[in-house]
Amino acid sequence: MVVRVLGLVVSTVVILSSTPALAGRRTVCLRVASDPPGALVSVLSDVEAGPRVVAGVTPLEKRLDLPKAGRLVLRLERRGFVPAMVEVAATTHVIDVQLERLPDGARAGGGGPTDVTSVALLGPEITVIRRGFSRERVSEEGSADVRATVAGAIARHFHGVLEVVNLPRSGGVTSELEPFLRDARGSTAVIDPIRLPFLATAPRLETTAGRAAARLAGEMAGAQAVLLVTGTQNVETAGMKAGKVGILAAGTAASYASGFSRAATSGDAVFVYDIHIPAGSSGVLLEAILVDSRSGEVLWLNRGRYRAIHSDRPEDVDEVVTDLLTGIPPGEARLP
Amino acid sequence: MRASALLATLIIVLAGPCQAGTLKLPDPPVIEIDGAEPLPLVVSLSIPDGVSSCVHTVKTSPFDKMRYPVGTYTVELLEKNLATVFSHVVGTGSTPKGTPADVVLELSIESFDAAIPHPAYNPYTASVVYRVRVKDPAGEVLFTQTTSGSGQTSKGMMSGFKAQQLAAESAARAMNDAMRQLLEGLLDSRELRAAR
Numbered sequence: 001m002v003v004r005v006l007g008l009v010v011s012t013v014v015i016l017s018s019t020p021a022l023a024g025r026r027t028v029c030l031r032v033a034s035d036p037p038g039a040l041v042s043v044l045s046d047v048e049a050g051p052r053v054v055a056g057v058t059p060l061e062k063r064l065d066l067p068k069a070g071r072l073v074l075r076l077e078r079r080g081f082v083p084a085m086v087e088v089a090a091t092t093h094v095i096d097v098q099l100e101r102l103p104d105g106a107r108a109g110g111g112g113p114t115d116v117t118s119v120a121l122l123g124p125e126i127t128v129i130r131r132g133f134s135r136e137r138v139s140e141e142g143s144a145d146v147r148a149t150v151a152g153a154i155a156r157h158f159h160g161v162l163e164v165v166n167l168p169r170s171g172g173v174t175s176e177l178e179p180f181l182r183d184a185r186g187s188t189a190v191i192d193p194i195r196l197p198f199l200a201t202a203p204r205l206e207t208t209a210g211r212a213a214a215r216l217a218g219e220m221a222g223a224q225a226v227l228l229v230t231g232t233q234n235v236e237t238a239g240m241k242a243g244k245v246g247i248l249a250a251g252t253a254a255s256y257a258s259g260f261s262r263a264a265t266s267g268d269a270v271f272v273y274d275i276h277i278p279a280g281s282s283g284v285l286l287e288a289i290l291v292d293s294r295s296g297e298v299l300w301l302n303r304g305r306y307r308a309i310h311s312d313r314p315e316d317v318d319e320v321v322t323d324l325l326t327g328i329p330p331g332e333a334r335l336p
Numbered sequence: 337m338r339a340s341a342l343l344a345t346l347i348i349v350l351a352g353p354c355q356a357g358t359l360k361l362p363d364p365p366v367i368e369i370d371g372a373e374p375l376p377l378v379v380s381l382s383i384p385d386g387v388s389s390c391v392h393t394v395k396t397s398p399f400d401k402m403r404y405p406v407g408t409y410t411v412e413l414l415e416k417n418l419a420t421v422f423s424h425v426v427g428t429g430s431t432p433k434g435t436p437a438d439v440v441l442e443l444s445i446e447s448f449d450a451a452i453p454h455p456a457y458n459p460y461t462a463s464v465v466y467r468v469r470v471k472d473p474a475g476e477v478l479f480t481q482t483t484s485g486s487g488q489t490s491k492g493m494m495s496g497f498k499a500q501q502l503a504a505e506s507a508a509r510a511m512n513d514a515m516r517q518l519l520e521g522l523l524d525s526r527e528l529r530a531a532r
Contacts, residue, residue: 129459131492132492185484189447190484206480
């Protein structure tokens with residue numbers, strides 16, 4: 001009996017001590033600066049895989065957890081400069097990094113959608129899937145309705161700020177712009193929305209055909225940039241809802257850009273995120289990307305999962321679109 | 337004695353579901369692309385080590401896993417559809433050296449993700465990112481492209497009874513979607529049209 005109790009106590013201690021939150025992790029209070037300032041500070045661990053952690057933009061002061069094993073490394077990134085990696089020790093309190101400029105001839109690219117005053121809107125390419133009690137199907141009617149609703153909300157969002165020109169999505173135009181759609185989808189999948197403005201060099205659409213299609217879209221609309229919004233919305237039919245009485249799935253109006261903005265303004269919290277958006281049973285998953293039509297440079301992108309979009313609730317749609325398009329255009333940009 | 341036999345039986349019964357179940361994906365389809373005219377090039381397909389054997393595992397419970405044979409399906413899908421893009425396909429493998437090819441096509445699987453929903457009646461989703469590099473015989477990269485595909489399916493309240501089938505179907509849809517874009521991208525490539 002005594003042996004059993006002892007075994008139970010030992011195993012409990014082992015389990016608790018292996019749980020990071022309960023193991024009494026060491027923390028370190030850090031002041032991080034860079035020359036020039038304005039570098040994104042990411043927290044990396046070489047032993048723990050997990051969501052990405054952003055501490056903020058230099059200069060900053062943060063309290064960070066040191067792992068029990070392995071190293072804690074900070075990565076500092078700023079457009080036009082070579083990324084710097086700095087290891088943090090328990091005795092480290094101040095980190096001051098002189099960032100090194102990219103070599104001459106290296107293309108850094110622009111700093112984001114700062115000089116954009118007109119946008120060609122492609123899509124929105126949103127598919128509505130109606131999920132019934134025993135099967136699901138794509139709803140063409142529902143998709144068209146949601147596309148029109150989102151397009152209207154985008155026009156309202158940019159009214160008086162940016163000129164928005166809707167590009168037709170029928171006839172020969174579709175196939176000519178197809179390379180842009182492919183490249184844009186690929187970029188959205190692999191580029192981290194939070195790191196994008198800080199990457200040493202601005203990513204561009206990958207293929208010549210994709211960049212040519214972006215240029216064509218810009219010329220057709222007389223716009224400097226092309227905005228593509230894509231997404232999938234799951235809607236449950238009455239039969240499905242009746243089948244799962246008592247179980248509710250609520251969407252959250254949340255995207256990367258707004259999450260980062262809130263964390264940056266809240267001061268002391270680090271922003272923890274993962275590039276993977278968990279699959280949801282209802283609501284809409286939206287992705288948006290803004291590309292410079294002249295160079296094919298990716299200026300901005302964002303994605304988020306929201307409550308389902310309904311054309312009879314324009315205020316809700318406006319809220320979703322405002323959150324999704326956080327960051328374009330930046331504060332001061334206005335039509336002349 | 338009887339207790340030992342009972343225990344052994346119990347272990348065997350419990351151990352069965354603990355084994356990772358490899359999903360049986362549908363046969364890779366021939367992807368129809370309207371107006372596709374194969375490029376007049378001889379291509380050699382290079383499959384890097386690790387692509388064919390790529391398997392994605394999702395733990396569905398403490399005792400159960402689902403294994404997605406992503407690499408096998410991808411390679412079969414590509415091999416089945418490469419003739420849509422290139423007039424001649426020669427030699428495949430990890431290092432197709434010495435083949436009289438105009439270009440060498442190298443495929444990698446950048447990421448694969450799949451969601452097994454809880455509760456089981458929610459959508460089964462999957463996404464994949466492929467990257468293709470086409471090089472000339474000297475190893476110079478002529479063309480690169482990254483494509484992203486996604487797939488979703490469900491059978492409503494009946495989904496839980498067909499979980500493996502739905503997981504396989506959503507994965508195949510995602511890979512077919514990404515492969516279609518990859519083939520279209522190759523056909524649209526100005527670099528490849530100028531390669532000869």
